[in-house]
Amino acid sequence: MSAETTQSARPKPKGILKQLSAPPTTKQPASPPPRASSSTSLTRAELLAQQEAAARLRLLEKLRQTELKPPIPLETFELLSQLPRAPCPPHDASNPSPADASLVLTSLRDFQPSEYLDLIEERNCLGKCGYALCPRPRRTHEGGFKISTRSGNIARTTDLNKWCSDACALRALYLKVQLDNPTYERISSGGSGAPGGRLVVKLELREEKGDGSRKSRTSAVAAAVPRGSQEDRDQLAQAMAKLEIDKHTQARKDASALAGERGDPGGSVAGLSRVDVTIKESAVDGPVEPPSNLAKGAEYMVEGYRPKANKARGGKQPEEGAESDGEDDEFFTVRL
Amino acid sequence: MEEESSASMHLKEVTRLWRAWRTIHEMAQDRGYELAEEEVKISLDRFRAEYTNDDGSPNRAKMQFSARPSEAMIKKFTPPPTPSNPDPAPECGTIWVEFCPDKSSIGISVMKKFVEHCAQNNFKAGILVTASALSAQARKVMTVTSQFTLIECFLEEDLLVNITHHELVPKHILLSREEKAALLKRYRLKETQLPRILSKDPIARYLGLKKGQVVKIIRTSETAGRYASYRLCV
Structure with missing residues (x-):
């Protein structure tokens, strides 16, 4: 009540x-309008x-x-296992033709890692190197294991026989690592009409060590070409250019700030932040003497310093020490 | 010396192939295809004369045959007539058996060629005997096309011995549709209440069992003399 x-x-x-008033009640107060x-x-x-x-x-x-992602159609496997289509003399595994490289990258981004292994197996069935852009035949070592004479490592020949060389193995496994640990990027999808586009795995070829980063960069650019529309690329180019300019201005600013801090005359804030410093030498009267050891209570000093804990009861400290020698709780006593 | 070793290697291989050849013929016969007795029980000498090259190496490309189903098999595989379909076609047809000439592992292209060959010549079933394992994608080709023609693959090393001749392997008999329906009615069972056998079981592979087919397994029993059990292929 x-x-x-x-x-x-x-x-x-x-x-x-x-x-409370979910079922309509009559006693609802009139106060809330x-x-x-x-x-x-x-x-x-x-x-x-x-x-x-x-x-x-x-x-x-x-x-x-x-x-579950839909499985990769067999045609893709067939196509990729027949690569490279470009003639061998100008192009090889380290320098793939841009068309082939982009084809491989675009079709591989829908692959599961296991399907990529299937592709390697499929290429090996045809006697080719497992790296999709390599035109050479795979190695054919015999026996179960192979010992590397240089490093002394032992490897299974089944693993070695997947590739034509260690360099191709590195290139192919570089792609596999990207499929295993995917980084996603959005691409503008053609017909779906979704505003963001489709999320796909970002893939790139391994940079080649031999002839500098120039070639690999060109191949990466070539691979990136079919991914965006013309506008996107223009925007990207503008942004990149702006970034360059920003970098220059930022560098100039930094340099001037640093100069100001140092007080260099070249700095823009050189005059503002300077403080007048005058050095005054104090006059010397007599010859310099070392501090005397004979000050009062010098015998209690430890290396010229008098412990402060003892200062209060400095007088009776010796007797106390003699009396309560066995007391453990007197941590602050310093006995000399 | 080297010639000798290669000759002995060829001899070994030919013997292995002969055993696989005999087993696959027995398999076809056990499934109900019509094969002449001298074809099945071919002697090693005749096999060597027919299926080897001049240097004694086996000629796998020549090792292929087709077989037609026997009357009994056609009867077994014909579904019961219904009012809408009074004269149903049998579900079995000519089988094509081929030994794969490539000794390396089998890829998509080889498999596709085999499937196409079977489809072009209207074979209802095809068996490819390979020296090494199929690749994963080739296996996929096999399963995808199995709706039109039943494609099976066996390894040579799996066929060296006919497993049904082993004393511990009881006799397996495939039941026709009517027999299966009668069995289920007799014991008042649903299909799923039968004991099961996997379709990848060696015997199921030997008989080419498909999902939903029932085999009758007759084994000798100390107490009952003969004991029949039934298994549903899953």
């Missing part, structure tokens, strides 16, 4: 009121709708993450 009266007496917050109540119900409905939409989005996201 008392609880009811307190409830009716107390001014209630709207939300609780709303919950009907407009306000309708607005709260509207917001509640909106809130529910929002929550529902968010839940649906989360569900879709989860489904998208957990769904």
Whole structure:
């Protein structure tokens, strides 16, 4: 009874009121105007709708993450196992033709790591090196194991026979690592109309050591060509140019700030931050003497320093030490 | 010296192939295909005369045959007539068996060629005997096309011995549809209540069992003399 009266007496917050009056009741107080109540119900409905939409989005996201990717069609395998199409003399594994490289990168980004292994196996069945851009035949070592005479390592010949050389193995496994630990990028998809485009695995070829970064960079650029539209590339070029300019201005600013700090005359803030420093020598009267050891209480000093804990009871310290020799709790005593 | 060793190696290989050749013929016969007795029980000397090159190496490209289903097999594989389909076609047809000439592992291209050959010549089933394992994608080609023609693959080393001749392997008999329906009715069972056998079981592979087929397994029993059990292929 008392609880009811307190409830009716107390001014209630709207939300609780709303919950209580979910079945329409007549004893609702007239104090909250009907407009306000309708607005709260509207917001509640909106809130529910929002929550529902968010839940649906989360569900879709989860489904998208957990769904199985469709398997790679056999035609792709056949195509990739017949690569490279470019003639061998100008192009080889270290210098693939841009068309082939872009084809490999675009088709490999839908691959699962296991499917990439299948591709290597498929190329080996045809007697080719497992690296998709290598025109050479694979090695044919015999026996179970092979010992490297240089490093002394032992390797399975089945592993060695997948490639034509160690360099190709590195190149192929470089791609495999990127498939194993994918970094995603968004590409503008052609017909789907989705604003963000499709998320795909970002892939790039291994940079070649031999002839500098120039060639690999060109190949990377060539590989990147089919990924974006012309506008995107223009935007990117502009942004890059701006970045260059920004870098120059930033370098200039830094240099001037540093000069100002140093007080160099070249700095723009050279005059502002300087402080006049005058050095005054104090006059010397007599000859320099070492500090005398004969000061009072010098016998209690430890290397010229008098311990402060003992200073208060400096007088009686010796007797106390003699009396309570076995006391362990006197940590602060320093006995000389 | 080297010639001798290569000759003995060839001899070994030819013997192995002869055993696989005999087993695959027995397999076809056990499945119900019509094969002449002298074809199945070919002697090693005749095999060597027919299927080797001049230098004694085996000629795998020549090792291929086709076989037609026997009357009994056609009867077994024909579904019961229904009012809408009074004269149903049998579900079995000519089988094509081929030994793969490549000794390296089998890729997509080899498999596709085999499948195409089977489809062009209207073979209902095809068996490819290979010296080494299939690649993963070639296996996929095999399963994808298995709706039109039943493609099977065996390794040569799996066929060296006919497993059904082993004393511990009981006799397996494939049941026709009517027999299966009668069995289920007789014991008031649903299909899933039968004991099961995997389709990758060696015997199931030997008989070419498909999902949903039932085999009758007759084994000798100390107490009952003969004991029959039934297994559903899954």
